[in-house]
Amino acid sequence: MTAVGTVPAGDERLAARSPVRKLLGRPEVGAVVGAVAMFVFFAVIAPVFVQPDSISTVLYGSSTIGIMAVGVSLLMIGGEFDLSAGVGVISSSLTASLFAWYFSTNVWVGVLLALVFSLGVGFVNGWILVRTKLPSFIVTLATFLMLTGLNLAITRLVSGSVSTLDISRLDGFAVAEQMFAADVPVFGITVKITVFIWIALVAIASWVLLRTRVGNWIFAVGGDENAARAVGVPVTKTKIGLFMGVGFCAWIGGMHNLFAFNVVQSGEGVGNEFLYIIAAVIGGCLLTGGYGSAVGGAIGALIFGMANKGIVYAQWNPDWFKFFLGLMLLLATIINLVVKKRAEQK
Amino acid sequence: MKRISAVMGITVAVAASALVLAGCSSQGGRVASSDDGSSGGTSKNSGLTIALVTHAAPGDTFWDIVRKGAEDAAKKDGVKLLYASDPDGSKQAQLVQQYTDQKVDGIAVSLAKPDALKSAVQGAEKAGIPVVSFNSGSDAYSALGILAHFGQDESVAGEAVGNELKAQGLSKPICVIQEQGNVALEARCGGIKKVLPDTETLYVNGTDNSAVQSTVTAKLQADSSADTIVGLGAPYTAVILKAVKAAGSDIKVASFDLNAALAKSIKAGDVIFTVDQQPFMQGYESIDSIVLYKQGGFVLGGGKPTLTGPAIVDESNIGKVLKYAEDGLR
Amino acid sequence: MTPNTANPVTQAVEVPVTEHPDVIAGAPHLIALREVGKHYGNVIALSGITMDVDAGRVTCVLGDNGAGKSTLIKIIAGLHQHDAGTFSITGKDRKLSSPREALDAGIAAVYQDLAVVPLMPIWRNFFLGSELRGPLGALNVKEMKRITKQELLDMGIDLRDVDQPIGTLSGGEKQCVAIARAVYFGAKALILDEPTAALGVKQSGVVLKYILRARDRGLGVIFITHNPHHAYPVGDRFLLLRRGKSIGYFEKTDVTLPELTGMMAGGAELEELAHELEQVGGQADRIEEIRAAEVVPGA
Numbered sequence: 009m010t011a012v013g014t015v016p017a018g019d020e021r022l023a024a025r026s027p028v029r030k031l032l033g034r035p036e037v038g039a040v041v042g043a044v045a046m047f048v049f050f051a052v053i054a055p056v057f058v059q060p061d062s063i064s065t066v067l068y069g070s071s072t073i074g075i076m077a078v079g080v081s082l083l084m085i086g087g088e089f090d091l092s093a094g095v096g097v098i099s100s101s102l103t104a105s106l107f108a109w110y111f112s113t114n115v116w117v118g119v120l121l122a123l124v125f126s127l128g129v130g131f132v133n134g135w136i137l138v139r140t141k142l143p144s145f146i147v148t149l150a151t152f153l154m155l156t157g158l159n160l161a162i163t164r165l166v167s168g169s170v171s172t173l174d175i176s177r178l179d180g181f182a183v184a185e186q187m188f189a190a191d192v193p194v195f196g197i198t199v200k201i202t203v204f205i206w207i208a209l210v211a212i213a214s215w216v217l218l219r220t221r222v223g224n225w226i227f228a229v230g231g232d233e234n235a236a237r238a239v240g241v242p243v244t245k246t247k248i249g250l251f252m253g254v255g256f257c258a259w260i261g262g263m264h265n266l267f268a269f270n271v272v273q274s275g276e277g278v279g280n281e282f283l284y285i286i287a288a289v290i291g292g293c294l295l296t297g298g299y300g301s302a303v304g305g306a307i308g309a310l311i312f313g314m315a316n317k318g319i320v321y322a323q324w325n326p327d328w329f330k331f332f333l334g335l336m337l338l339l340a341t342i343i344n345l346v347v348k349k350r351a352e353q354k
Numbered sequence: 355m356k357r358i359s360a361v362m363g364i365t366v367a368v369a370a371s372a373l374v375l376a377g378c379s380s381q382g383g384r385v386a387s388s389d390d391g392s393s394g395g396t397s398k399n400s401g402l403t404i405a406l407v408t409h410a411a412p413g414d415t416f417w418d419i420v421r422k423g424a425e426d427a428a429k430k431d432g433v434k435l436l437y438a439s440d441p442d443g444s445k446q447a448q449l450v451q452q453y454t455d456q457k458v459d460g461i462a463v464s465l466a467k468p469d470a471l472k473s474a475v476q477g478a479e480k481a482g483i484p485v486v487s488f489n490s491g492s493d494a495y496s497a498l499g500i501l502a503h504f505g506q507d508e509s510v511a512g513e514a515v516g517n518e519l520k521a522q523g524l525s526k527p528i529c530v531i532q533e534q535g536n537v538a539l540e541a542r543c544g545g546i547k548k549v550l551p552d553t554e555t556l557y558v559n560g561t562d563n564s565a566v567q568s569t570v571t572a573k574l575q576a577d578s579s580a581d582t583i584v585g586l587g588a589p590y591t592a593v594i595l596k597a598v599k600a601a602g603s604d605i606k607v608a609s610f611d612l613n614a615a616l617a618k619s620i621k622a623g624d625v626i627f628t629v630d631q632q633p634f635m636q637g638y639e640s641i642d643s644i645v646l647y648k649q650g651g652f653v654l655g656g657g658k659p660t661l662t663g664p665a666i667v668d669e670s671n672i673g674k675v676l677k678y679a680e681d682g683l684r
Numbered sequence: 685m686t687p688n689t690a691n692p693v694t695q696a697v698e699v700p701v702t703e704h705p706d707v708i709a710g711a712p713h714l715i716a717l718r719e720v721g722k723h724y725g726n727v728i729a730l731s732g733i734t735m736d737v738d739a740g741r742v743t744c745v746l747g748d749n750g751a752g753k754s755t756l757i758k759i760i761a762g763l764h765q766h767d768a769g770t771f772s773i774t775g776k777d778r779k780l781s782s783p784r785e786a787l788d789a790g791i792a793a794v795y796q797d798l799a800v801v802p803l804m805p806i807w808r809n810f811f812l813g814s815e816l817r818g819p820l821g822a823l824n825v826k827e828m829k830r831i832t833k834q835e836l837l838d839m840g841i842d843l844r845d846v847d848q849p850i851g852t853l854s855g856g857e858k859q860c861v862a863i864a865r866a867v868y869f870g871a872k873a874l875i876l877d878e879p880t881a882a883l884g885v886k887q888s889g890v891v892l893k894y895i896l897r898a899r900d901r902g903l904g905v906i907f908i909t910h911n912p913h914h915a916y917p918v919g920d921r922f923l924l925l926r927r928g929k930s931i932g933y934f935e936k937t938d939v940t941l942p943e944l945t946g947m948m949a950g951g952a953e954l955e956e957l958a959h960e961l962e963q964v965g966g967q968a969d970r971i972e973e974i975r976a977a978e979v980v981p982g983a
Contacts, residue, residue: 056576061601065575069568112383160412169422169682170413171589174615177382191600198600202564219822221815224804228812231801238763238799239813240784269563269596271615273589275413276561298803316565320572326555330534 035292036304038344042290043311045343046336050318057321060197067199070313071206072261074306076280077287078209079257081305082217084288086250087230087297088144090133092152093254094280099155100126100262101272102163105172115180123259129155130255134248156278163274171273181267188260189268202264206306209257213302226250231298287312290341292348311340399432400645402460405453406637408489409446409466410439411533415589416611416633420489422682423637424462431645441536443470450474460484460644462637465491465498466537472498484647488636490538492659502643503659505636508538511610512545514664515629519550519582522626524606526552527582528573532560532590539586542610546584554580563593570597574605582606588613588628595624612667617679620672627668630675634683635662712775714739714873714904715760715791721768722755729755733769733930735923737873737904742895744915745908746948747925753908756925757875760906761793762786787813790872794862796881802851806843807832809850810865831868839864839897856887863894867901874898875906880914892918912944924948 050057057066076093083090090096100122108118129151137147160170167173175181191198217223225246228236237243266272289295290311291304315336319329406424410417421437428435436458438449443466451474453461461478465471465487475498478485487495488504495503519527527550529543534557547553556573559565570583574597583598583605585591591609598605609616609628619625639660646652654660667675678684715737722730730752737743747753758764759771762780770777773789780786786793793799800809807825810832818824832846841860843853850858859879866874876895880888895918899905909915915922922939924932924947932939932947 054576059575062572062575065568065571069565069572072562072564108379109383112379114379156412170415170418173384175382179379179381181382215822219825221817221821221823224808224812224815224823227804227808228801231803232799235797235799235801236812238761238783238793238795240787241813265563268567269593271589271592273413273415275411276563278561279559280562294803298801313568317568317572320556320569321576323576326557329557 035299035301035348036307037292038347039291039304039307039311039340041347042340042343043307043314046311046314046318046340050314050322054318054321054323057318060195062317062321064197064199066310066313066317067203069317070310071200071202072264073280073283073287073312074206074309075202075209075261075264076254076257076284077291077305077309078206078213078302079254080284081288081291081293081300081302082213082226083250083254084285084293084295085217085230085297085300086226086247087233088137088247088250089148089285090251090254091145091148091281092129092133092155093148093258093284094282095152095155095159095277096126096129096255096258097261097265097280098272098274098277099129099159100259101266102159102172102274104263105175105266105272106163106166108178109173109175110166112178115175115178115184118175119184119263122262123256126255126259126262127252128255129258130252131248133254134251137251138244138247152281159274159277170275171271174270175266176270184263185267188263188266205260205264206309209260210302210306217302222246222249227298229297283312286337290337290344292344312337315340400649401432402645402648403434403436403458404428404460404462404641404644405436405438405450405456405458406462406640407446407449407453408439408464409441409443409538411441411536412439414587415613416587419611419633419682419684420637423634423639424641425637426634427638427641427645431642433641433645435641441466443467447471447474450478454478454481454483457481458483459648460486460641462486462488462640462644464489465494465500468494468498475500484644486640486643488640489631489633490541495659496657501647501653502655504639504643504654505631505633505662506659506664508541509545509548511629511631511664512542512547513549514545514666515542515584515608515610516546516549516553518627518629518666519546519608524582525550526554526580527584527608528554528556528577528580529584529586530556530558530566530570530590530594531586532558532566542586558590560590566590566593567597567600570594571601574598574601574603578603580605582608582626585609587611588616591616591625591628592619595619612675612679612684614676614680614682617667617672617676617684620667620669621676623669627666629664630667630684631663632665632684633662712772713737714774715906716772716775717760717769718772719769720756720759720766720771722759722764722766728928730759730766730928731768733923733925735930735933736921737906739872739902739904740899741920742899742905742907742918743921743923744919745906745923745925746910746912746915746944748910748948750927751910751925752928753910753925754877755928757793757877757906757908760786760873761791761875787869787871790870791875792866792869792871792873793875793877794859794866794879795877796879798858798862800850800858800862803849805847806850806853806861807846810835810846810861810868814869835864835868836861839867839894854887855883856890859883859891860894863898867898867903871903873904873906875908877908878910879907880909880911888914910948912941912948916941916944 056062076097080090080093103125104118104122107121108115133148133151137144163170163172190201192201192204217226225241228241229243229246233243287308288300288305291308293300293304315333319332324332408417408420417439425435436453440446440449447470450461450463450471454477461483463471463475463485468491475485479499485500486502487500490507492503492507527546529546531539531543533539543553543555558569583594585594588609588611591607592615595607598607607625609625612628612630616625616628620628643654675684713736717733717735720730720733733756735743745753745756759766762783762785765779772778807829811828816824816828829846833843836843839860841857850861879891883891892914895905895907907915907919920936922934922944923930
């Protein structure tokens, strides 16, 4: 054995892994196969599914889940859950709307306040987690309940009812509507701006995860928190940062909701938190953390969107809607697992 | 580290105030809107405590108006109003039980699931607490010994919608249910279907506006044979309207219930009509009738339910209603 | 060199601190512990521990389970603070408040569970916490992979692919990566926490080889183990712990393997073991040898 060796150019033991095989080993591949399978399935059953307008509709439906799935995927890779994400989106909308309406300010004041609020909620979630060392499931379940209650109570306090009031006449509304809820014409079909925001977020998140040291920390903190701490990774800051990332996504989702629909009902958002987690898991993120990708979460959201809308396009009996949805998701996840196992065996 | 946080905190506070002051809007908002016309001051102080127990899911605008009506009557009669709701039948029964234990002076309850509420209601009556019902349960209430019923079943409202559609020559509506399995909503669509057998149901996720919009759009793209689409609540109709407009479809839009935005849409001709059950009246009368019963043994209805609708509101009679809707009464 | 004549088995002993002839006279030890103690509540985990670590030397810490070995490492690696005595690094008294501080002071620990993240690739694990960055804060992936492969090669291990998850490596290879990591990042002192505990004979031999490699590259190695047969071949100094106290501190020249084993095992336990072995018809002669040696150590 040489004491000090030079790296042999072209190690003969390393059979040149074909690019295809390398690709199959990535976490998202199973999800991609599942997505393609689902697309083909609905395309065959309902030809209207492949019309450009329909694709735009499916993308819109996927993008609102997808934007949140980015933050939730990163958090899951970091080993934690956030059950307050669903109502967090609405809390953000309500903060902006109620504040701007009550004080008759420019809507952008409300928008910025909502950003501070959402980041703050993320910070609180992370801080409580780190201090109490309780499972994130419990911590965010508590904040979920508190936010749900706050949504209802404060809306009633300020607007006197269960929904916010019209803010479309406030200054700055038109610009905000353009930024968060515009329709973008692309090759003759209209695509909602949320789709582009979604893609941009996925790109940024992927870059952070794979090409920065923060990404390395995220994988480490999710894979083995104690090991990470032992080698000097700032575990606390990373976790709090991840929760604030979810908060940021919630702000974007909340602003879209507000400026697309103007009036926000205080009871909205409940139940969506599981959809985000489902999207992340279908996309290859391990529930136990340490493995996954932002692209995977996006594909998971796409699968959910396709299943959701596809059932409508196929005009199946609506009573069976939820059953079919669950079945589709299960099949997509199984395909994901099978592909992954195959890739590892080779 | 602590000093830095303090400095940061002050900076943030100062910046925030500056932002707020600089950002005042020249129009719109609370300052611009007129103050809501609540009813007159307290005319008598009955000193009674009455509980209102509904099957509303939190954040529902229809039930919000019921509650408003109840609160108005409570203010007028000097009543302490206790409010609670739960869409789950057995949990609603537990709420009635709790108020019985608290020995309230009267209970008003909505009978979505009469069987689940039977024993709790009879328990209240045995304890000498008068019980009235409203909204759902118009054919079940008298068997439970309930004094009076205000309102009509959702299926009756549904039939009214169906009849109006038929009168306008429409026969194939899509009924959009925002919460699958909700008894009241299913009853509304059921009512329409009784009159128009070609009615189709579309389930959407009511807690997510974007999902509602995209699902409705998908339905319109998939099936162009429907001639109307019906929303089961004013806020949902608003989103449906948006989807219809975005899809460029010429499908007609109808609705249940009312709010300010919906009233405006009717006036503009975007929504052909809505059916108003006067939920305000349901809440108001429920409380007021208990006060009158306590004071003079008065009972309304003559053994039959006191109907509060359904009234069809369309372009022809929207004029008066619009103002009331903006005040949050209708 | 006067040997320890007091019976090391039954008493805590006064240990004279003797200097190794190769250590430059007057130069401070890399790490020096004098009468260090630690308690958790009213449980005394360590007391009166004295030991030295020098560059290019291996100090072995021996003891059975519960002896206090892990508490000792945690103090040196910065996870806990000592409550009594002095802990000095190159002559300066220190009290380390975090693993990060220990790393900055040049002390790297390789734990039993290895402080590696199983699902992450080898190169990511190698640079965890000390990632190389290029422009815009992006990771310099190519360089990190190259360095990882090179460093491992320098330690004598030729890995096929540094992209595979580190969990796919064998126990011995994982240990090597962890050691190579510590060496690369300029560790001056290396603490190895029971590296051979879960390994077979061959793998253990491989790890011992890496320990010598690290020593030859100038590091001061603290080798913690409960197996004197592993410690003896590579160690220059031996500290024996039992129930939080030192029961012996020797230079290699002052003690033999059987003596070491005997002191670790303890006379009473050996009697019992010999008796039990005889009962089941086993061979008790080896035990006899050890017992005989134990009575007069160093004679």
